[in-house]
Amino acid sequence: MNLFRKLIYGRTAAKLFERTVLNLHSKLYTVASIYSKRNNGGRHPKHDIINYTKWFCDHIEVGWVVLDIGSHFGSMVQGMATKADFVYGIEINKHNYSQAMKENSKKNVKYIHDDAMNFDYSKLPGIDCVTLSNVLEHISDRIVFLKTLVNNVKWSDRGLKQFLIRVPAIERDWISVYKKQKGVKWKLDNSHDTEYTLEQFYDEMNKANLRVIDCRLRFGEIYSICAVK
The missing domain is CATH 3.40.50.150 (Vaccinia Virus protein VP39)
Structure with a gap:
């Protein structure tokens, strides 16, 4: 387990995969937004939460x-x-x-x-x-x-x-x-x-x-x- 963590979170992995993970973070935000809208009858829940x-x-x-x-x-x-x-x-x-x-x-x-x-x-x-x-x-x-x-x-x-x-x-x-x-x-x-x-x-x-x-x-x-x- 410790070896696995070192491989995933180590400096080499960070250098290789940082941009990929950052891009994935942005993409997942978009996907979460789409899913939450579809699961709320087509209305994005942010409208009720933010209530601007x-x-x-x-x-x-x-x-x-x-x-x-x-x-x-x-x-x-x-x-x-x-x-x-x-x-x-x-x-x-x-x-x-x-x-x-x-x-x-x-x-x-x-x-x-x-x-x-x-x-x-x-x-x-x-x-x-x-x-x-x-x-x-x-x-x-x-x-x-x-x-x-x-x-x-x-x-x-x-x-x-x-x-x-x-x-x-x-x-x-x-x-x-x-x-x-x-x-x-x-x-x-x-x-x-x-x-x-x-x-x-x-x-x-x-x-x-x-x-x-x-x-x-x-x-x-x-x-x-x-x-x-």
């Missing part, structure tokens, strides 16, 4: 008009619509947009099938708050995009100009940082352009003319309340 919709709902006020970018199937839009006066949801994916229209329509909700990078925000009435839930990490020109929102959204006369932002943090655990150092797949999703450090997040918000009011880490993600400077 509640955080967004807790930080909007009754009477607000909210603009949700990257509204996906509309579940978060529907949740916020129980509190906000009106919610607009922009979604670039036609399938997601159609699903949202079918499953999560309400009288005080309007879904828009368009590219948020190029959308004419002057079409919308006064907005109190913009919500971005797992959106920024998919965008390469994030600062340009945020500046576009800051400058082109028609803000309400209440003057709040708030942003509620949720993004993944690379510092969720040590192994993600180590994988990046080793050049092994470290992102939670291959479509991510980045996964944030706190320093990077504050820097990008500042460059986009946003002031960070509150910033917290939950389940390996950054949840932040920001406002236009």
Whole structure:
């Protein structure tokens, strides 16, 4: 047994198999995610465990008009619509947009099938708050995009100009940082352009003319309340 352990955990094995094991760790995370979704009726259990919709709902006020970018199937839009006066949801994916229209329509909700990078925000009435839930990490020109929102959204006369932002943090655990150092797949999703450090997040918000009011880490993600400077 001791010989077996030496062979498996020894320096030679570590040099030979470290990258393989790190890649396997990433792959198994993906497989576990797929299995857990299939064993929960097609709904990923993370939605109930993380419950990010509640955080967004807790930080909007009754009477607000909210603009949700990257509204996906509309579940978060529907949740916020129980509190906000009106919610607009922009979604670039036609399938997601159609699903949202079918499953999560309400009288005080309007879904828009368009590219948020190029959308004419002057079409919308006064907005109190913009919500971005797992959106920024998919965008390469994030600062340009945020500046576009800051400058082109028609803000309400209440003057709040708030942003509620949720993004993944690379510092969720040590192994993600180590994988990046080793050049092994470290992102939670291959479509991510980045996964944030706190320093990077504050820097990008500042460059986009946003002031960070509150910033917290939950389940390996950054949840932040920001406002236009």
